[in-house]
Amino acid sequence: MAFHEKSAWLMAVSLLLAGGLYYWVVVTLSIEVNRPVPPLVPLVVAYTVLLTVLAVVGHIAIAVLAPRNSSSVLDERERLIARRASHAASYVMGVGTLVSLGIYLFYQSGDLLFHSVFASLMLSQISEYLVQIVYFRTSV
Amino acid sequence: MGRRPPITNRVRELRDQNGEMTQAQLGKAIGVTRQTIIAIEQNRYSPSLETAFLIARLFDVCLDDVFQWNDEGQT
Numbered sequence: 001m002a003f004h005e006k007s008a009w010l011m012a013v014s015l016l017l018a019g020g021l022y023y024w025v026v027v028t029l030s031i032e033v034n035r036p037v038p039p040l041v042p043l044v045v046a047y048t049v050l051l052t053v054l055a056v057v058g059h060i061a062i063a064v065l066a067p068r069n070s071s072s073v074l075d076e077r078e079r080l081i082a083r084r085a086s087h088a089a090s091y092v093m094g095v096g097t098l099v100s101l102g103i104y105l106f107y108q109s110g111d112l113l114f115h116s117v118f119a120s121l122m123l124s125q126i127s128e129y130l131v132q133i134v135y136f137r138t139s140v
Numbered sequence: 141m142g143r144r145p146p147i148t149n150r151v152r153e154l155r156d157q158n159g160e161m162t163q164a165q166l167g168k169a170i171g172v173t174r175q176t177i178i179a180i181e182q183n184r185y186s187p188s189l190e191t192a193f194l195i196a197r198l199f200d201v202c203l204d205d206v207f208q209w210n211d212e213g214q215t
Contacts, residue, residue: 002175075172076188077179136175139144139184 003069004078005136006062012129014054019122022047026115036111039118081135089128096120145186148210152181154199170194 022043029037063070074082100116103109155161163177170191179185187195196203 002173005175069173075176076191077172077176077185140179 002078002136003062003066004074004082005133006066007059008129008132008136010058010062011055012126012133014051014058015122015126015129018047018051018054019119019126021050022122023115023119036109036115038111039114077140081132081140084135084140085128085131088131089124092127093120093124096123144183146210146212147186147207148183149180149207151177151195151206154195154201154206158199166195166198169198 025043026037026040029040097117097120100113100120103116104113151166155163155166163181164174167174167177171194172187172191176185176187180187192203192207196206199206
């Protein structure tokens with residue numbers, strides 16, 4: 001498996017893990033107070049730090065386990081895959097933003113707007129790495 | 141996503157004819173990863189024109205001797 005495919009797997013799993021934890025806390029707190037909790041700075045910071053640590057430690061581990069491939073730049077096929085995955089992710093972000101705006105129109109809640117846009121961003125990033133993995137494993 | 145390109149190739153055969161060159165060696169010689177060579181050989185990826193010419197020049201053959209258009213692959 002190429003370094004960039006391993007990297008895509010790592011980022012997809014890290015984003016799913018960090019995003020899952022983030023929204024587990026948000027949903028749990030929201031159920032407790034019976035309304036959407038406002039964006040919590042410590043929680044956003046914790047999400048960012050966790051994601052950064054997972055990404056950095058994971059990439060170091062990948063590089064140590066396969067040092068020959070670790071410094072390889074993207075070749076033409078990998079660049080094409082990255083471009084197509086980014087294109088697909090932009091649709092996820094666009095749809096997520098539209099849904100978020102719809103939610104705001106109906107509920108007039110800035111807190112809900114923040115959570116839905118943040119979720120759209122996470123889903124967009126996750127979908128980008130998942131699409132990359134699919135292209136790495138099939139035809140492009 | 142997943143549609144195979146309508147182009148077949150003889151890269152594997154040419155590697156074998158040229159001292160059993162490995163996929164990694166070929167990839168290094170033309171500036172792509174081993175995984176991209178594997179994808180080309182399995183018809184999962186059609187290389188750019190530049191890479192196609194690099195492969196042909198490396199094996200000292202014409203482009204047509206490496207890559208062939210396959211009409212059946214279009215459907």
